[in-house]
């Protein structure tokens with residue numbers, strides 16, 4: 001059967017899948033860059049992977065906004081969650097996918113430095129004192145919540161595999 005554009009209660013539709021797997025690839029790239037920053041400091045691989053962190057981060061943020069909108073439009077159609085834990089887990093993924101880049105953008109603004117993404121000037125920057133609370137918020141939370149998101153993603157993948165192997169809810173066929 002051809003894949004529908006919208007979700008159905010048996011499986012996710014085309015748009016949800018493109019968003020899910022496309023963003024999954026971008027997250028692999030984003031976390032490889034973050035890991036390179038920690039483990040491969042001052043190497044060519046670090047500048048290659050880390051060099052796109054802001055651009056890919058802003059791109060992911062735009063995609064997650066579309067994804068939230070799409071999820072809302074499809075709430076009544078989507079495959080039902082297998083458990084309350086699955087529902088809460090997906091909600092937490094959405095929460096962190098929004099919070100992590102938002103906090104980074106607040107810090108970026110507060111630093112007074114300009115931000116260009118894909119040739120578009122998103123922030124023009126300003127002269128004078130940086131805005132301390134904005135910079136400190138990012139310093140405190142951006143990296144930490146970023147790594148928390150990675151841990152949750154790993155848990156998400158493990159749970160998808162476990163559901164496939166151990167229960168008769170093969171959730172992978174809904175998304176893959």
Ligand code: HEM
Nearest residue numbers: 030034037054057058060100101104105108142143146147
């Ligand atoms: C969903 C998108 C994003 C994810 C998953 C993410 C993840 C991370 C992680 C895990 C770190 C910690 C690296 C370390 O421990 O050294 C980090 C650092 C950083 N990120 Fe992001 N990031 C995202 C978006 C952004 C955006 C949009 C910006 C800027 C506009 C940004 C700017 C930075 C900067 C400047 C650092 C280094 C300072 C720090 O550790 O907080 N990130 N990011």
Ligand code: HEM
Nearest residue numbers: 020024027071079081082090093153157160171172174175
């Ligand atoms: C190899 C990697 C991945 C696998 C095997 C995988 C598997 C799945 C499966 C099977 C579902 C459907 C679950 C259900 O119907 O109950 C799903 C949904 C979901 N996944 Fe993943 N996933 C992966 C990566 C990711 C990543 C990187 C994220 C980003 C945070 C993510 C976020 C979500 C969310 C939020 C849902 C709920 C449906 C939606 O709103 O799109 N997944 N995933």
